[in-house]
Amino acid sequence: MLKLLLLTGTLSLTSLAAQAQVDSVRASTLPPAQQAEKFYNSGVAKFNQKSYRAAMQDFDRALALRPDFAKAFYNRATTRYELKDYKPALQDYDEALKLEPTSGTAYFGRAQAHEALKQAAEAEQDYTKAVEANAAYAPAWYYRGALRFEKADYAAAKADFDQAIKADPAYAYAWHDRGSAQRQLNNYPAAIQDYTKALALQPELLPALLNRAGAKRRAGDLKGALQDYADYLQKKQDNPTAYTNRGATRYETADYKGAAEDFGRAVALDGTYAFAWNNRAAAYLKLEDYKKAEADASRAIALNPQYAEAYLNRGHAREMLRNTEGACQDWRKAAELGLEVGENYAANSGCGESK
Secondary structure (H helix, E strand, O other), rough: OOOOOOOOOOOOOOOOOOEEEEEEOOOOOOOHHHHHHHHHHHHHHHHHHHHHHHHHHHHHHHHHOOOOHHHHHHHHHHHHOOOOOHHHHHHHHHHOOOOOOOOOOHHHHHHHEEEEEEEHHHHHHHHHHHHOOOOOHHHHHHHHHHHHHHHHOOOOOOOHHHHHHHHHOOHHHHHHHHHHHHHOOOOOHHHHHHHHHHHHHHOOOOOHHHHHHHHHHHHHOOHHHHHHHHHHHHHHHOOOOHHHHHHHHHHHOOOHHHHHHHHHHHHHHHOOOHHHHHHHHHHHHOOOOHHHHHHHHHHHHHOOOOHHHHHHHHHHHHHHHHOOOHHHHHHHHHHHOOOOOOHHHHHOOOOOOOO
């Protein structure tokens, strides 16, 4: 989202008189300020060609000739950001803001550098100054909203995304992320509308399709959720989370065979996905395939020994396989890990006192 500041005026270059000796060399008669602009414009051109090191040299030369050149400080900072030299970039943004204290773009750029350095509080402060300087700059609202979303301040995040959309109604990411804030606030119909708008603006924004499916599922529209999952997975087949979520939706519609197949696709993509292993165990329990259920729950426990639900499911499978002692141990372990219902199963099944 960073951009260079361009000089709007054209350079006024002094014409040199013709010399009799064609091999003579003559120093430039440009005043220092105009020489600085010449290097500055050259740096901008090189930046746009992604020749960042060469651009840095030109901005250095411009600032050597004109130390009060605010835009050169800003653009050198932007170049340093692209080179991932974030601390020097902050220093240049500081200099630019000393010279132009109301520059919203400089505050925005400095905020981005703070974010790159994991300085979220400082970044949020600079995004705030950026929107105070220019309320019509949608990215500053958007990025402040994203920071607030990350710290679970969903109402404040939504308010910022509102402002980003007001400033730029075609900002697909702002529509998408407002949908996610609405979802966290349990306003599922509004979330669905926002995801739909994001997709209308940017049809290939696949996270919006996946998240709309989740919102529809939470809203009880399981058919609509399954359609969105199918559309997403038709375009992207390497996301184990998408298969797991569709599997969970199929489970809720009592399509246990389809659920088991989706959980199987998820673990085929990611064998360390304990959640999917346990979910397939639950589907196998519904399908009365208790050996497979026990094996999958055991795999989930091997990956995550603190997985209470996996112990609970393995307990159910072992009960049906007539392994009463093993079932009782699993249910008690589930209770120990926080699932009190495990103790209820143990008591109702006549488990003896634990040793």
